[in-house]
Amino acid sequence: MKIINELASSAIKSNKRDTLATKLSILLAVVLLGSVVFIISSLKEDKYLEVVSVVGNFNVSVSDIDEQMYNSLIENKDIKQISFDRITATELNATIYEKGDYYWKLKGFEPVAGRKSEAAGELMVPTRFLVRNKDFAVGSQLNANNKSYTIVGEYDDYGYTFEDCIFIGYLSNTSKESLFADNSVIEAFIWFNNPRDTYTLTKQILKDFGVDAKTAEDTGRVYFNKDVLEYKMIYPSGIIPPKKVLIEAAETYGGCLLLVLLFAVMIYGAFNVWNSRDIKQIALLKSVGMTERQVRKMVRIKALRLSCFPIIAGTALAYITSNLLLYLMWFNNSITYRKLSDIFSENMQAPDFRLVSFSVPTVILIISMSLITVYISALLPAVKSAKLKVIEGLNGISENKIKFGKSKIDGRVENTLARDYFRSYSSTYRTIIFSMVISAMVLTIVLVSQSYGIIVREYDKFQNPYNFTSRIYTQSELDKDLTEDIKRVEGIDELHIYMDKSFEFNSDDNRNFLSGEFQDATAEGRKQKNDLYVIIYGLSEEDYRSVLRDNGLDAATSYVLLNKIAGNNTAPYAFREYIPITNAERKEINLRNNEAGEIITVPVEGYINEFPFELESLDKNGIYIFTQMSVLEEFIRERGQDEGDSVYYYTIKLKEKDDLSSIADKCERIITSYIPKSDHFTSTDILKAASYEEQNRNEHMLNAGIQIILLIIALSNAYNSFHGNLRSRKREFQVLSTTGMTEKQIKRMIFSESKILFAITAAAYLLVFCLAIGVRAYRSNFSFGFAVKEIILSLNYIPVILIFAVMISGVLAATQSGIKNILGDDINNAIREI
């Protein structure tokens, strides 16, 4: 209906100043919402583009292709393109993948030395292969399966040096005869004419050859390129996504929906004030014959038209802010790693900064969510306007039952009147209070969360006394020269080098082993019998002897058990009470490498009560046995490694008070000279502190950004509401003036109303504050009282104080401006109006 559109448009055009607060609220809401969506979408798109550029955009791959299947695929009219790989196993702990044409257009593995394979007989090999096999280098010949190849390039695949390698070659001849000439495995990469038919056609192709599609997918014979397919919304059931995708989408965009609701509430405040100024007009329209439905439609159209420019501008600004945010985080990271030595900084450095990708679907998503936000914010004002009684709107006389207070004359008249006015205009003040409390509440939740994080770090985590830890993964026993070189580093206060191996613990294999206390704890639900595991630690000879000596155990003791375990799985680390693992007379424990493995019996010849040298934390389900490193290495040699986990795990820990940076640097260089970077991971207190600082700075930055936006929205709402309220009471102030109330008294009265507003806001906020702390404390593993006390003590109050200081200033500014406006007008004009 044209007239309704015209009435909505004209209301906006004629009240440009009054709409400013609403437009500002919408603009800021879109900036925040849009930034979040741009970043999420960019990450998703980056992931998709990464997959397409590295793996390719084929629809499905099928391996173990035989000649019959080959013929069928070539002749299949539904297939647009097909590319083959030939896979050949070698005796060098490596597999040769000769890749078809499509692969060489991809980013793939970039050579760190040499070049990519360009012809048959050329190979790219991983760096770790060359590290392990020093006879080979770029340019040398390699023989495998009676064929000779030339190594033309080297690439980094970030795997352990001892894992199997992949050599990448060029498949130049894709004829049937060439492909099936030997016993190699052939894999086909398929693009269908219509990708939407991928799942259906693949199942049909497999069915024609008697292959079960599900089994083929489970065993890896068929691989659907899901990252690409799901990005294009192609799912096994057609366009309907599976549950996993829906859950992921809900997790990703759920936060955005919460933001939509939050902003709808905040924008409602601003919009409601503006819409209230048109009450008389709405009443007149209703008296002329506008139905409730038409009124609701008009108000909603007003909101949506008003939001056009802010949404477009906000979307553009959101793109800028999302880039700015990511740039600041990247810059923040650069501050961190620049302070570190080069050997450590490589691990800390984030990838180069790239602009957030700009895509039309993302923009459409942001605009849609923004429109939904505005629509929701306009729902209640639309309903209220529609229900408005004509007489009430025209005359301002309400038929609603108003609860009148006692209206006492108590003290100064300014304060008495302030209380009366506050009560009369409680709905306006309620909106202001709500807006301010919501803004402060978001900040409070973040601060409470951060405060709780501090408590967890202090009381629910093992306080590692060592400031350098290096975890090493090898395929063989550790080179003893490495150990000696580390020991020779001067200035180390305390050094420990040890190995560990984990095993399954089955309570059925160990009947009567677990203590009575443990059984009771299980019965009460404090412990779970089936979650236990065992780690055997092999300490250095010196350390092990020290353990035996300190615990009064015989020097010939081979294995000792740390006979304690947490009595309650949910208790925080610092407040755990421990119970003995065993009271058994029989001192042996039965372990397995894996569930199906054979039983390995370990004799336990002594008990200790503390973890030696506080080397590691006590996991709630861990059983710890200690021996000498040489004994554990022998133990493994005799019994062999578990096929599923054939790695040797070593740890180097040290304490250094005065010059950690230099000592850590020296130790890391020594370790790197023996162990490739891919096979070890080092962490120091310096790195942890740097990482923590970076995380803190990022959190502060994000928090500040979000808070500024919420604050501006709340403040503009408060300013607008307060200002509008004072303006609508202009006549009343003039009447007060004619009865003899001075300007000073009127000002005092209005400031008294502000004081009441602040008092109620403070009370409402205090309630929210207590609720936030209470809920967090209740949900924690700590005792309620303790958690509440610690959260309160650890909380950073400065941001909250700042927020309220800014809000109070804003409201006072509105009060000043409103007073100036109403008292500045000529009294005669006002009287004439009456």
Add this chain to the structure above:
Amino acid sequence: MSIVKTIKLTKTYNSGVAVNALSDVDFELAKGELVAIIGDSGSGKSTLLHLLAGVDTPTSGEIYIQDKNITKLNKDDLTVFRRRNIGVIYQFFNLIPNITVHKNILLPLLLDNKREDKNYFNEITEILGIRDKLNRYPKQLSGGEQQRVAIARSLITRPAIILADEPTGNLDRKNSEEITALFRLVNKRFLSTIMIITHDEKVAVSCDKVFKMVDGRLYSLEEAGCENH
């Protein structure tokens, strides 16, 4: 034939203390009548007008307009009925400030998605002397001109009744006389049934009948005794 009829119409306001604004008012208006209702402030005149206009609901009693019992209609039906059959003119704030005079006049038709009868429209605007002001906005008109536009709007749907609440209350003497004269002209020319609430004696005497509202009860000034209508 009665265009408007009320039967024992009562309205009580209850905001803490019960106030009987109207008490058992029985009232009839025939087609083409021009009547005035006078009375002291707070006597219930505007309450009666609001009830007849359908913008307020009675506590008890019935209201018939063109034999339709409007007290039985739901909100939407009542609004549509008002749009098509009742014209209302107020003392203040009659026009939508953001649309032209032309659209203000056509507003009831536009809300109904109907087109105007151009000849009738021209006739109304000619008689009311606002033909040359159609493209102006309300704030560009004087008080008297605004009331003329309000009268034009109230006529555009050829309503059963036009209700005017103190239409000259905000005007100077000259404009008041002009507006009063226009009501008479419109009444004669279009046979419109018009009810005017007024304090102004001159407006009252220009009407065919005058009723007086006293403490919520309606009396005709024609009859010798103060018989309650």
